[in-house]
Amino acid sequence: MTRSRNTEQKIFDAATELFLEKGVDRTSVREIATKAGINLALMNYYFRSKENLFNAIFSSLVKKNSEELIRILDSDLSLEEKIRQYVEVYIDMLSENPLLVSFVMAILHRSRERITEMKAISNLYATEKFTQQVLEEGKKGNINRTDPSQLFVDMLSLIAFPFAIKMLVIDKNNFSNKDFADFILERKKRIPDMLIEMLRKKS
Amino acid sequence: MTRSRNTEQKIFDAATELFLEKGVDRTSVREIATKAGINLALMNYYFRSKENLFNAIFSSLVKKNSEELIRILDSDLSLEEKIRQYVEVYIDMLSENPLLVSFVMAILHRSRERITEMKAISNLYATEKFTQQVLEEGKKGNINRTDPSQLFVDMLSLIAFPFAIKMLVIDKNNFSNKDFADFILERKKRIPDMLIEMLRKKS
DNA sequence: GTCGTTTTTAAACGCAGTTTAAAACAAAAA
DNA sequence: TTTTTGTTTTAAACTGCGTTTAAAAACGAC
Structure with a gap:
């Protein structure tokens, strides 16, 4: 078991994988949250919006x-x-x-x-x-x-x-x-x- | 099978104008309906979906x-x-x-x-x-x-x-x-x- | 342990596209 | 004319989206 990355990184990594795999528009924030194993609202907490996450x-x-x-x-x-x-x-x-x-x-x-x-x-x-x-x-x-x-x-x-x-x-x-x-x-x-x-x- | 070509055409025209003016994604179906002066659901009645309307x-x-x-x-x-x-x-x-x-x-x-x-x-x-x-x-x-x-x-x-x-x-x-x-x-x-x-x- | 801050959570908000089921309508049949 | 039949229109609700909120939990410094 690897030491748990911080939440921001987990979101970034999960989103990257999903965005590349199925495109930005077809990836929902809820999906990202599930894959990253975090609460839905944390995406908006760390990155202000999905658009912003995409830009990052x-x-x-x-x-x-x-x-x-x-x-x-x-x-x-x-x-x-x-x-x-x-x-x-x-x-x-x-x-x-x-x-x-x-x-x-x-x-x-x-x-x-x-x-x-x-x-x-x-x-x-x-x-x-x-x-x-x-x-x-x-x-x-x-x-x-x-x-x-x-x-x-x-x-x-x-x-x-x-x-x-x-x-x-x-x-x-x-x-x-x-x-x-x-x-x-x-x-x-x-x-x-x-x-x-x-x-x-x-x- | 005689559809009121009028309504269909009104939707088509209004949508065309809006799509060209502000892009497909930034145009909502409700907006199209308002501009065409028709009920919201008629877009789905004549064209099965917004995507389909776009394709047409x-x-x-x-x-x-x-x-x-x-x-x-x-x-x-x-x-x-x-x-x-x-x-x-x-x-x-x-x-x-x-x-x-x-x-x-x-x-x-x-x-x-x-x-x-x-x-x-x-x-x-x-x-x-x-x-x-x-x-x-x-x-x-x-x-x-x-x-x-x-x-x-x-x-x-x-x-x-x-x-x-x-x-x-x-x-x-x-x-x-x-x-x-x-x-x-x-x-x-x-x-x-x-x-x-x-x-x-x-x- | 307490206090102040940061992080996490569950719930709800507003808006999107879509569906539903009933109402309104027009034209053909009686 | 009245009834029937099928099409068109309507209001309302449904699902899912990105986002916000406000409270709870976790944390760090003292």
């Missing part, structure tokens, strides 16, 4: 996963190598953590106006260093000049959206889960190739 | 908008021209109907497993004709051989995802709504250019 869990999940992504963007790699690594790591992260996608979708759908309040999600966006690098390489003539915002949105879209429409892709192509995994795997090469080809100066 | 509205909205997209994919245009038109029309459609995006997000988030049941959403995906065209042009050597599924997912991602992360983009770039509209407008050229550049055979 999401933030921790994003934080854990986004550090490596930011490290890549802020590194001194060449733009090409940076894009290749970023795409690869991001895709790995979403592959291993498919429910992170659900979480992000839930957030984007849930609070479109209040998205800036979700500081965590910002960690999944471009950094200043990346922006500067794109501008400078363009100025130096190493790549085509391009709006860094557009480039980053391109990259993010190509990486993330296929996960969001996973079921649609599976259905339309009669894919097995393995097929879909292979489909995604191929994108690790495809996406950087496409982006870099776009940036390459034509003579 | 969504299907009609998608149907109305997707016909032109399918017509383009099934046309006899060249692949390049087809891509250009498809991107342009799709972006226009999402721009003019930003809540279609919310709807799609809601669906993707709501029922990831049961997505095939939502036949309407299939209308937003590739057609057989498009797939064949990509394969044939590749075989003929007019373009690089490429997996049509990948190409279509690329295109769809680049078109749709920026709308999904609209608030994030606005926040990160300190955009006004006009700025965002311009940002999207630029993608009408950028996306086809990128895709066609990828398909162009290099000598």
Whole structure:
């Protein structure tokens, strides 16, 4: 018998498991309380609301996963190598953590106006260093000049959206889960190739 | 079997307006009933559930908008021209109907497993004709051989995802709504250019 | 052991979507 | 016209949700 964790942790852990397993909306507070073995009202005592509990869990999940992504963007790699690594790591992260996608979708759908309040999600966006690098390489003539915002949105879209429409892709192509995994795997090469080809100066 | 089409229509119209205005989740059945000027229980009488009402509205909205997209994919245009038109029309459609995006997000988030049941959403995906065209042009050597599924997912991602992360983009770039509209407008050229550049055979 | 604070509890609140059973209604049958 | 039949509408209640309340219990410092 392990030493009993404190109540807050028990709620956090039970909720995380349930949220990932069946989605936020389909998980009731009463269910969380039962699984955590605590009284119903304690969820509101420790986290002010279910929404808040969700945010706490999401933030921790994003934080854990986004550090490596930011490290890549802020590194001194060449733009090409940076894009290749970023795409690869991001895709790995979403592959291993498919429910992170659900979480992000839930957030984007849930609070479109209040998205800036979700500081965590910002960690999944471009950094200043990346922006500067794109501008400078363009100025130096190493790549085509391009709006860094557009480039980053391109990259993010190509990486993330296929996960969001996973079921649609599976259905339309009669894919097995393995097929879909292979489909995604191929994108690790495809996406950087496409982006870099776009940036390459034509003579 | 002659139902008063009047009441059903009133519910449908009121719900459509409210769903688009404030989102499905933030619209209560009681609110719909009030706006439609009907009794609360009639929503369940005509549509079995709120979820079902949502599906009916969504299907009609998608149907109305997707016909032109399918017509383009099934046309006899060249692949390049087809891509250009498809991107342009799709972006226009999402721009003019930003809540279609919310709807799609809601669906993707709501029922990831049961997505095939939502036949309407299939209308937003590739057609057989498009797939064949990509394969044939590749075989003929007019373009690089490429997996049509990948190409279509690329295109769809680049078109749709920026709308999904609209608030994030606005926040990160300190955009006004006009700025965002311009940002999207630029993608009408950028996306086809990128895709066609990828398909162009290099000598 | 007492006091003040923190934690836990049972119960209830308000709102959501939904169901029920009776009433109102319209059109066909007598 | 009156009766019957089936559809449409209604008020009320049901279940389950997230949340709040106020009192009880547990705890820690003195």
